[in-house]
Amino acid sequence: MPATYLHPGVYVEEVPSGSKPIEAVGTSTALFIGYCLKGPIGTPVLIGGWGDYERIFGGLQDRSADTSLQLAGGKVLGDPMGHAVYAFFQNGGGKAYVQRMATGALSASASVEDGGTALLTFTATSPGTWADGIVVRIIGLSDEAENNRYRVEVGRGTGDEFEALEVFAEVDIREAEPDFIASMINDVSELVTVELADGADVDTLRTILQGATDQVTELTLDGGENGSDGGKTDYNSAFSALRKVRDINMILLPGHYWASGKGKDQIEEAIGHAEYMRNCMVIYDPPPNSELTSAGDVQSLGLNTSTYGALYYPWAWVANPFYDAERAPGKPRRVLVSPAAFAAGMWARTDRRRGVWKAPAGVEATLLGLADLEYVVENDEQDFLNPSGVNAFRRLPGYGSVIWGSRTLATRANPEWRYVPVRRTAVFIEESLYNGIKWAVFEPNDHRLWSALRTNIESFMNGLFRVGAFQGEKSSDAYFVRCGLGSTMTQGDIDAGRVIVEVGFAPLKPAEFVIVRIQQKVGQQ
Structure with missing residues (x-):
């Protein structure tokens, strides 16, 4: 509506220019979805670095005794999720979502009880055995009969060996108080949550706490279960929920590789999600401990030929951080790690330095953190890998380990989208215009x-x-x-x-x- 001019004077008006700049979207946010031993289940959590992963998901885990990660010939896979996230950030990744998948997982807990009835229950912040053995100490702050105030310490060890990891200096067991124990601990502690049972008698709880030796009550959490990785249906449901998250550009499935019963179904669900969203690509792995020596070997894999898929070969050897020549000589010196994670980090690094239109390959694409490659790839091998859309990791004299290929798996099926940077540039433009x-x-x-x-x-x-x-x-x-x-x-x-x-x-x-x-x-x- 035009302005109304009633009194003589100067009127200042802002006239829209009509220019509405289109902002470029991000191109290097990864999603790591798969099984791990700690962290929220079924919810994508955005992290900005390795420190966030250590804090929320527990960092690298020693899983060398896990038979599902042991291969023929004495080869062992490293902690799939932990090593994948580490390789991503080490090679240039900036931010990522991590979604833990675990069916049948249970949270460790411990309670202050009255005749077998729980009055005050402490529960681990996420399911898994990681919390078994966590000790909660509830310490009375007064000898008065009506004392309701306590100090809560959460840590490891018992008695004189107890080491506090979190301390809540003063809390109240009465629900109506502003410093009620649940209000002070829940959403603050990274280890436990606390719940006062419905209808719990605070007087009875107080009597039990004051009756402890030196008014110190120790509870040890137990009963945690890690559960197992989800199947095709679980991943279908997970990706359906992820349709609301539009800023994911790369999908990786640590612990899954292209083989029946080893993750092929889950990878196909991820590719279906990428085809539906049309704003991300799936980077996945061939089977480890399986050398590709001919075009027939590649053909026998029966790889999906979606333009939204990319595959890298071979797997990478990485030093095992849990091996120690004196204290842990029986553990493997090195473990195999997913090549997809290294590639995803390189995609992010190249995007930042050169742009999404630059192929994330070549002598600039030097991979960090590798001790060696599982198999040697030379020109003869790449003669049949490249036409099949399998991107190679190679060791070049003077350059070290580099990515030597930048093709999608649609190399033969849809040559228009043969190259990774072409597909990703199109996705980048489409998503920027969609938002803009x-x-x-x-x-x-x-x-x-x-x-x-x-x-x-x-x-x-x-x-x-x-x-x-x-x-x-x-x-x-x-x-x-x-x-x-x-x-x-x-x-x-x-x-x-x-x-x-x-x-x-x-x-x-x-x-x-x-x-x-x-x-x-x-x-x-």
């Missing part, structure tokens, strides 16, 4: 809207062209944006409430084959 033009919904569908859409999208595409994201010497060679009646829409489209914008771009494709032709020049008269 929502303002157009419910606007009048006429030439002014079409012009505004063209202007804003062209500005975004031109910015990408100027930083080298597309082929072409001129912007007209690199991209186009069309929107208008007779161009992208008919009157029927307009009557149906549709605005159609067509955007095209010439993607950069990596120079896989650098060919040098040398000719001997014969002397001429």
Whole structure:
């Protein structure tokens, strides 16, 4: 509505420019979904570094005794989730979601009881045996008969060997008080939660606590169960819930690899999710302890040929942090770790340094944290790996271990999306436009809207062209944006409430084959 001018004077008005810049979306947020021994179950948790993973999910776990991780020939897989997350951040990853999958897991707990009835119960913050042995000490702060105030210490060890990890200096066992024990501990402690039973008699609880020796009550948590990894149905449900999380760009499934009964079903669920969302890719692994020596070996794997999938080979040897020549000589010196995790970190590092349109491969793609590769890949092996879309880890003299391939698994099935950076650049543009033009919904569908859409999208595409994201010497060679009646829409489209914008771009494709032709020049008269 126009302003109303009633009194003489100066009026200042702000006039909208019509410019609505499109913001580029992130491209390197990973999702690690799979089995681990600590942390919330069934909920994606965003972490910003290895320290967050250690705090919430317990860090690296010694699982060398787990028979499911022991392979023929004495090879052992390292803690799948822990090593994968560590490799991701070590190689350049910035942030990631971690979603723990565990069916049948139980939380450790301990209670102050009256004749077998729990009055005050302490429970571990997440299910698993990690909390078995945690000790809670409840210490009275007064000798008075009506004392309701206590000090709570949570730690490990008993008696003189007790070591407090968390201390709550003064809490009250009465629910109506502002410093009620549950209010002071829950959502603050990283180890336990506490609950006063419904209808619990506070007088009885007080009598029990005061009757303890020196008014110190010690409770030891137990009964935790780690549960087991979920199956196809569990992962289907998990990915259905993840449809609401749109900022995931890479999906990894530590502990699962492409083999029947070893994770193939779960990987297929992840690929189905990526196909549905169209804004992320799945990076997964071939079976460990299985050398690919011919094209027939690759073909026998029966790999999924989705344009949203990428696979890396071989697995990586990593030093086992739990091996010690004196104290733990029986543990393996090194363990196998998923190659997908290293690749995901490299994708993130390349995005940050060069852009999503740069292939995350080459001599710049030096992998960190590897002791060795499970198998040696040379030119002869890559002659059949590359055409099949299997990206190789190789050791190059003077460069160390590098990624030497940047193809999707659609190399043969859909050559248009043969390259990882082409697929990821398209996803990046699509998601940026999806988020950036929502303002157009419910606007009048006429030439002014079409012009505004063209202007804003062209500005975004031109910015990408100027930083080298597309082929072409001129912007007209690199991209186009069309929107208008007779161009992208008919009157029927307009009557149906549709605005159609067509955007095209010439993607950069990596120079896989650098060919040098040398000719001997014969002397001429």
